[in-house]
Amino acid sequence: MNWLYAFMPIAGVHIWWPGLVILGLGVGIIGGFFGMGGAWMVTPGLNVLGFPMAFAIGTDITHMAGKSLISTMRHSKFGNVDYKLSLIMVFGTIGGLEIGARNVMWLERIGKIDLYVRCGYLVLLTMIAWLVFADVVKRRNKDRAARAAGRPVDPLATGIEWYKTLQQIKIPPVVTFPKAGIRCSVWLPVAVAFVTGWMAGILGIGGGLIRMPSLIYLIGVPTHIAVGTDLFEIAVSGLYGAATYSYKGRVELLAAFIMLIGAAVGAQIGAVATKYVRGYGIRIFFGIAVIGCDISVVMKVVASAYPHFKNVLDICAATLIIGLVTLLSLTIVVKFIRGVREELAMKKEQTAVAA
């Protein structure tokens, strides 16, 4: 079965290449659906497959640039991309990403990278999971209150509305983003992008995991627009990340290319599936994915603290990540197939009526 293992000349490791295609496909579906690179699954996934952490981060960012470009092409046709907002945010993201990448090189030199990256993930994922579900609960309470008062339920209502306060800070220049339907100081998206870019650089993620909820909760962008806008931003900043990491010699281009083959198909499925799912449905799926990922990182941290349980916990973490990617991907594929069938049936009906 040697042919199933490909030699990665730069990282110097033999990798089970079907794992790369599966990872690419799964993350393509999930990334296209949630509007993020999906690196929060890929970095640990590549690490589990055998890449050293710094290579897992660099390869991940590189593949993400290509995959996000594919998803953006699709979302753009749905009108889900606010290019103006994206381009403004790119400046903040690139600044933050560069500082984050330098921090990673420093952590690698002092030999603390694995521990710090995992702890960073842990804190971040826990916060995001809390945020998503607190928002869902608050939104449901609002719906219930509206029904109890006999008022109609606002379909565009949101739960957590921190963005309303932040949009009041009118530091000039104040700009309007017609696609997203918001008006705020230009410094708000730049600041959000800088912080999320820095975190992305350190954790080796495109930033979508942090930026997608930030766009929704801090800037006030509707879910579907947040998905498309974020993907375009990831494509641009991911390319910068790819350049900086490959210049630092931490990119396995062969692995990135293999993953991209699976991701091309997956990204299309994920992006089209957003047609058939409501905004809050996307948010709930997102929250579930974050919790699963959080648990897998806890296992990794515990494994490094207790070497006796390392093998068992490593297997459990790998199983959980693969299981999570599979489960979410399958759910999205099912939504996609159901949606396509319904749309085709409706189209057929309309044609029959017209005839």
Added chain:
Amino acid sequence: MSNSLSKFYAFCLLLLPAHLLAAGEKTADVVLVADSRHLTGIMAWWTNLFNESHLYFALLTIVVIPLAGVILGTIADLLMGCIGINLKSRALREG
């Protein structure tokens, strides 16, 4: 008294950079060399490119990745178009 104190502060300030430098033990930068001994063709070429210049390797990466993305994305888009669904519009709904 104040004179001796100021001399002490000046002495401390003089030593401060040395202390700061000593605090962070200096380590050598990690140098990566890709193993191209058993490779042939394009694989050997890009591995050697990596060994010769990380800058050229970075340039190759930022050209190859978007290009591959656009080509693969266009192919996948064409395949998706064959299904027959509307791929140009979507009703905005938060819900």
